[in-house]
Amino acid sequence: MDSISWNVESGIQTLCESVFVRLCQIVGTSKQVAIRRDSRAIRELLDKRVLENDEAVNMESGSAGEGFRLSGSDVDYMYWPNGYRVIWDILQCEYYYNANKILILADCSESPPGFSLLELLTEERDRERNLQSVCVKMNDRLFLSSSQFRQETEAVQFPNSKEHGPCESGDLGGLEYDFAYCFYCIFWPPSASSWIDRCHFWPDDEVVNNIVRNGCHFVPIGHPLGIQGHEHKEWRISFSLAERKLVHSMTHCQFLTYGLLKIFLKEVINKHSDETNKLLCSYHIKTVVFWVIQQNAFPLWCPQNLLAGFWVCFKLLMKWVYEGVCPNFFIPENNLFLSKVHGSAQRRLFLQLEDLYNKGLTCLLQSSSIRSCLIDVLYNLRLSICTDEVRMKPEVVFDLELFNEIGRKSSPFTKNLHRCIKFLHALDQLIGIPLTQCQILMVQKLIATIIRDTAFALKNRYTATGLNKQMYIADRMSYHMMKLAAKFGFISDMAYIAMYCYKTLRYREAVYVIKIIKAKLAQPYLIYNGEVDRKRYTEVLGGKSLSTKMRHAVAGDIALNTSICYISELTPEQQSALQNLRQTICIPLFVMLHFVQFLCHRHTDTTLAQATLEELQVLVHHDQGLYVRELLRDISWEILGICQQISGNHQAALYSYQQSFTQFPLNKIQNATQIRIQELHTT
Template sequence: MDHIPRVSEVLYVGLCRKIGTPTEVTIRRDVLDMKEMIETPLQIYRGERLMMSGSYREGFRFESSDLDRMLWGCHYKLISDISQSSFYTASGNTIILMDSTDTPPGFVRLQLLTPTSNPNISSSLVLLNDRVYISSSQFQQQSVDFINNALRHLTFTPHGPCATTTFQSTEIDHAYCFASIHWPVIAQPWVDRSLRNNWPPVHVLADILKHGCHCVPIASKTISSENELEWRLSFSQAEQKLVYAMNHTQFLCYGLLKIFQKEVLKEPLCSYFMKTTMFWIIQADCIRWCPRDLLNCFWTCFKYLIQCVYRGEFPNFFIPQNNMFLNKVVGHARTSLLEQLNRYYRMGVSCLLHSKTLRSILLPALISPSFVLHSAEGHYNAVEDVDRVLKKEIFPLSFHEKEFTHCLLLLKSIDKLSRLSFSPYQTLSLQHATAEVLTQTAFVMLNNASCCTHRQVYILDKTVCNMLRLAARVGSVTQSLLYLALYYYRMGRYNDALHVTYLTKQRLSQPYIMYRGVVDNEAVGRLSLSRKMKTAWVDDVRLDNGLHIIKELILEQEVSKQNGTLVLIISPFVLTDMLSVLCNYRLSNISQYLQSLTDLQTLLISDDGRYVPLHIRDLSWQILGICQHVVGDLHGALQSYQESLRQRPSHTIQKATEARIQYISRQFHGT
């Protein structure tokens, strides 16, 4: 099978559909890169940087993808040589020396050279030979305690160098660490090796060296009384740039190895070994990376893994002296793994059929010699598919800032970025972020305002309206109108809110609207991405639980926030009907609010998930109940609240629902 180029090409296209086409992967990376560029100035202002790492940042979107984050303080300056301390003379900086004397390869001790006021660090200090070091084990425990106190609705536990928790079936890893812009001396041979082998490209290598490395709080597995002082050198940022430097065949081969490891090999190997294997094989430049040779690429990587297990050595890509199999793939675990790998080796590349995912791609090509898969980027729906991927990646971008100063910093960052040149996908991400931050800033101003005079109220109203209208000029259909309608309703301008709601419903009824399900893309197919987003893209409305925008949902926001949920997510089709009911009721338009109430109820009863996704139906039924309750239909409201409790509890608002049911029960009994 490994000699059949056609099967390799089928696998390539199948993996494009499973993992992502070159365009889709580029979109994912561009969107996250833009978000990072926007937020960096605010993070520096706060004194703490955050970097997303791992497979999600690399461009994968597996269902089981975890969210990995690295966090470090801006005022902690990690140096690899004492002479580098002269670069950090400003007061407020804490200088820490990476000391690799008598530590295993890939590990250092962190010697504190200047005092610190950080309690997490102060309580992690250990005196050794008249020098002060930071204990990795104590620092990690302090970090876990800190994040558990900060996020009381979640429970974080130590896992490797991270504080780990699970939220809504997604595993979240936070690694509190230290960053250095200085490339460690022990990894200098990697630079020389990269230049000799011409990979990564020179510009990527320069970027990697400019950003340095990190130290994460985990010690080596060696038995030593000073083991707790060891910190592992982390090259996560460099690894992300190396993955970005892969061509698409290499990226898919990396994904192929990840799938094979997860579904076939499992323990004790992990996906990090697959990534490192890819780096070594690419840099060796011993095979041709193209779709017709994908199976051969996999097989070369697979044989490298077997060789490493056979030798009992798996060299770290940056520091080869660091054997990553040490105390992990040893003894019975190594013997068992070697037997398993040899069994698959005897099968040849047909061992891929042991993976459920890969079997579904390969079997049709093996059964029929004439079977081919057309390129995922060449079929007639390619434009629409790109739009969907863009929308899916861009719309979750959110900025949950509660302080006006922080919002202004984001706007200032966006203003600077808007004058630069970016890729089309990054430009669109910036455009969407502009509307998001303007909307957030407007409601932060509104919630924090304390106007005492009519003039102050007038100025605030004009400022907020201008911000929301500016957001409407650059944002999507949802951003253009619905937040403005919510503002008008909040301010008691019910006729204005009704007018905007009516316009929104008209636009939502167009056949080219992209929300969920099949759309007519002909009308907007030739528009620019910017125009397309403003004309056709619709998303759910996200109400930040830290900002009260509409009083009827304050109870739900407070309960949801207590349970750790950041936002209430509302279908735009539900919200337009809700506003129609409430505004017409306030204006005593009886027939109109009854019709809108009927429309909302019909929508929830008859919809198959196209207009009201299943995962937000708990709040949707709650909203129907609230509308019925407001207009006096207590029996209908009770039934809707009970239906809300039967839905998937995505918003964790059950206590709010139960409280509303109890209130109705008291009204029934006249108490």
């Protein structure tokens, strides 16, 4: 009997370890998750130090902000105007006495728990967006209408967006997104003060204090039941920033359990019935995990016990569905089930969960992502599982994760020379604080990006003066800065040297630089847009420093700041993107290299110019996503059209512009495309 009991216990432990390893493959190891969070933290810290009052702050929220990279997950961002602040008490105005902020007063007196009215207190002057247009008058006071605010901000980022709760939602080339436009309050909500008193076990005091110091947000959605008739005026208190900090404070095993529950919801619970598949969402799952950890309902979180933690969370979810109550983690009086989980749908959902519960842990066999690792153990209970994360994945996997995250987050909005200097000053301040290895690489790449943009901004400023001596000095300085920047960043950063050489009429030198870049890009160990021959990369670069790998083996697409002139031929596209609130234009590296090479050869060798144009045409027409990503086909066709128009082939140029116009408008260059088409029709 003891032997049977031991075998069962040992078998369950092996199941847990197998699921742990599988989740590390799907969700990521603790090192991978740390890379995602650390790189984002540096970028957000940098932006926070340079943003001005008339700009918007953005924060990556949702699962990606928490550290997940799950297949099929959407991208969530929150945006709020930096020149506005919400306060809870009129006495808090003193905090902003010299801050030049527009103040908004939160009034919860007539709203249900978790919601508030927002009263505009300060008169708006010289603001690009005036909130008067979304205000409604009540008792001689101006309140912001959440519904009108949503209508005004709808489709700000992308024209085909739809309303989804408080968000602008849509599909970005197969990637779903949710953008929430909101307001920020640095003060902790009085209605959430009880949460602070509950934090005896988790999170620790440092995390609690950090969360409270950073306040909350207000997103434009009223209470679903329309209590007091204020549903179109009410705003929901959002704890997205606090939630992100809480998830970051979890142990990796807790984080993986949360990930397992998200997968279980998507692949099992929400697959059962059309009537119930919209009742539960990942936010309910997150709330369950928060309560379980804080109440210490499951004290032993480790790989050998992972499924027990999953089961405790699942049982709490079942209990809440049965009772029809899901208490918000920060304001428990706010029942998250109030408008959805009730009546016959609630009963059906509970019966569905009860059926899964009766199956025990075998219900996980219904998950396509988890099934195989369970079956492997069930066929061989004596299977030995290694849970050492260091041995789970090779070095190249972590390198890919790191360089992918750095590539995603290393294009700050350096709109002019003044902003570039502010960024450099902020980076200088970062050097004095403790940084992880990932953050050091992130800073290194950011330095390269900002020095490069500083060089172009400096050149543009002194070219505009027309003073020869100043122009000469600025050119010498800028050219030196360009070469310096290329020593810090990716291989693709060298393309900016070629662009600068073209801009300053150094055509042969630009072609020479492009030749060097192409030779580097031909190396078999190159990482380009997250793809690499792993075997060759490991053979050549295994064990080398991350800085060496970044400088010699990594390349990505070209990001052009829409406020800085790099190549005059692209000015209309940059202006179009800027008018549509795009901060950067993203161009495939190989398209940009052919573009600059063509422009240079026009001045030195027309035969080579035609040959380069033909190569560019083949690339744009026939590439299957290897060198020209689907999302970047708008600018790729546009550049091909520009080259064809310059060479005199107007018919081919017209076709290319028309193709550009039909692509997904990621770069927001449609206005420029229309103008170019009209120009061709008039010539």
